[in-house]
Amino acid sequence: MRAARARRRGAWLVGLTVGVVLVGQPALADEGLATDGRSRYVLDARATTVRATVTLDLRNTTADRGNTYFYYNRFSVPLPAGARQVQARSGGSPLPVSVIGTQDPSTALARISFPNLLRGRSRTITLTFEVPGEKPRAKDSTRVGPGYASFAVHGVGDSGRNRVEVVAPSSMTFDSTSDEFTSVDDGRQTTHSSDAVSPGGGSWAVVSLRDPARKDERVVDVAGVSLLLDGFQDDPRWSRFVAGQVTKGLPALERLVGAKWPGGLERIREDASPSLRGYDGWFDPSDDEIVIGERLDADLIFHELSHAWVSGERFDQRWVSEGLAQVLAERAVKATGGTPYVHPLVSRGSSQAVALNGWGGSAGTRSGEVDAYAYPAAYAVTSALVGRLDDNELSLVLGAAIRGERAYDPAGTKDANGGRTDWRRWLDLLESRGGVDDGAELFTRWVVTPGQRAVLVDRAAARAAYAQVDTADGAWLPPEGLRGAMTDWDFERAAAVREKVAGLGAPATAVQAAAERAGVEIPDAVRAAYERAEHDEQYTALAAALPRAATAVTAVGAAEGAAARPRDPVSALGATLLGVPDRAARATALLDEGDYPAATEAANEATSRSDKALLAGLALPVLLLLLLLGAVLWVRRLVAAGARRRAEQEATLAALAAISRVGEPAQPTVAGGAPVTASEEPG
Secondary structure: OOEEOOOOOOOOOOOOOOOEEEOOEEEOOOOOEEEEEEEEEEEEOOOOEEEEEEEEEEEEOOOOEOOEOOOEEEEEEEEEOOOEEEEEEEOOEEEOEEEEEOOOOOEEEEEEEEEEEOOOOEEEEEEEEEEOOOOOOOOOOOEEEOOEEEEEEEEOOOOOOEEEEEEEEOOOEEEEOOOOOEEEEOOOEEEEEEOOOOOOOOEEEEEEEEOOOOOEEEEEEEOOEEEEEEEOOOOHHHHHHHHHHHHHHHHHHHHHHOOOOOOOOOEEEEOOHHHHOOOOEEEEOOOOEEEEOOOOOHHHHHHHHHOOOOOOOOEOOHHHHHHHHHHHHHHHHHHOOOOOOOOOOOOOOOOOOOOHHHOOOOOOOOOOHHHHHHHHHHHHHHHHHHOOOOHHHHHHHHHHHHHOOOOOOOOOOOOOOOOOEOHHHHHHHHHHOOOOOOHHHHHHHHHOOHHHHHHHHHHHHHHHHHHHHHHHOOOOOOOHHHHHHHHOOOHHHHHHHHHHHHHHHHHHHHHHHHHHHHOOOOOHHHHHHHHOOOOHHHHHHHHHHHHHHHHHHHHHHHHHHHHHOOOOHHHHHHHHHHOHHHHHHHHHHHHHOOOHHHHHHHHHHHHHHHOOHHHHHHHHHHHHHHHHHHHHHHHHHHHHHHHHHHHHHHHHHHHHHHHHOOOOOOOOEOOOOOEOOHHHOOO
């Protein structure tokens, strides 16, 4: 979709002038002179000139009145002001022709004189001339240069007898202020023809021709972006100027928008086509190009560059993207040391005034009277809306709108639906993110249609009620069901949701207060359950869950505090033995999972055990001593038992040894221990 800029050129208002003589005196044109006109304009691309031939067939049909008769002896034909070699012939003979200027610097009149044309008589006149064209940016807007041409063509015939032809090489594109032209291509050249007639007779149009292959092409690199500049071959000044403005302006626009260059543009092209449709230029994302005229206008260039961010692809309403583009252009001009364009003043009471939400069309259509009002009006209301925002504040609001964010979500939140920003969302963002307190008033005056005014009244009441909910639930956002209804401007649904969630504010703030007292962070799951709720069953569940969450938060906070409490070595030992840190951590995990009863139970257990840490710490050394004493006694008992067992074993062994000697003869011994035998016993 093409985006047109806010300024229009003055319309070409050149009417067909026909000189008529009544009894030798000039008179207004009347129906007494039948005119058959054929105008043919042939572009000689090599010679960079246009050769024109206008053929007139005139017939006097005025009836005589008694002794009064009527005749015609001159006829005027409009032609480009710079036309040369102007000649007129009739019946093989030259006719006197004079060229006189008009109030339009681009248009002159060729006044042809001829012998009196009496009633019933006819005359065929051929007027020829050449159009060389003027230099770029001359007051005379006629251009005929290498690879391009722009000039006015005039038809001079009556209805049904008027034809205009423009002949040019087939390689050249054609555009015109009139949509009545049809084209026939013979492979070498194309003839563009029109038989249209204005209500007063004759016709007028400005045509533009361009050979895409003939251009002054250069590349400009800035901030990592490369753009092609396609200027006219005989207008290098245009390319230098545009390159300089892009180099300065693109970084300035990036700072104002708060986002890097988004792409979507490959070329900036010099062409007369926009002016034929009533514009200075346009941004055409379908062809990835900006098309502007020959004027050296920084404001225009910045405006069109701004459309890379603020375009119909991001904003639904034309007035929003056009107004923003012009505000950005104005700030960029100031930031780069230029002089901003002074916009014409418009009044909402003007006869051309329209509600801006009713302004449609694009640069692909012809600019009309409504555009003459709507462009400056779009700038006026946008300037009033954001005029009090500094560059940083503007970039924050504008960035949110470009990304399609919802005003009722935190900044930076991506819209799950990826919605574009329409006038409703734009107003919400201006008021919610930008703090614009008179947005609704300005929209009422400039923007909304009569049928849309009532919804602004409903919106004011709904926003006031929404603010009460937002205050009641503390630092949390109202539930998604309410935020979604407000975003959609479905205020009836918003009222129904408010009724459902009205009682949730107190328990929501109770959770927050409990967390603050306990010195803990509210788990994401707790807050998310509230903020993401969008169905009735979720609201009902929250009514029961939030009080339990507050209780759990209090208990977990106490448990975490108990686990983290500074302790003497004995108490610290007792807390570890009782598992206080582990149970507190378990309680926190259960709270994060949303299991509030289990979290409360685990937290209370941790706190309870924490209170017994000192006793546990003191009991451990005693227990260890007792265990040691017990161990010593046990060892002593084991030793004694072992001694007894060894004594018993020795006694047993001795007894066994004694038993084994029963029945054996004694072995007497003598002094010295030597045994003796029986034979040695004394007799």
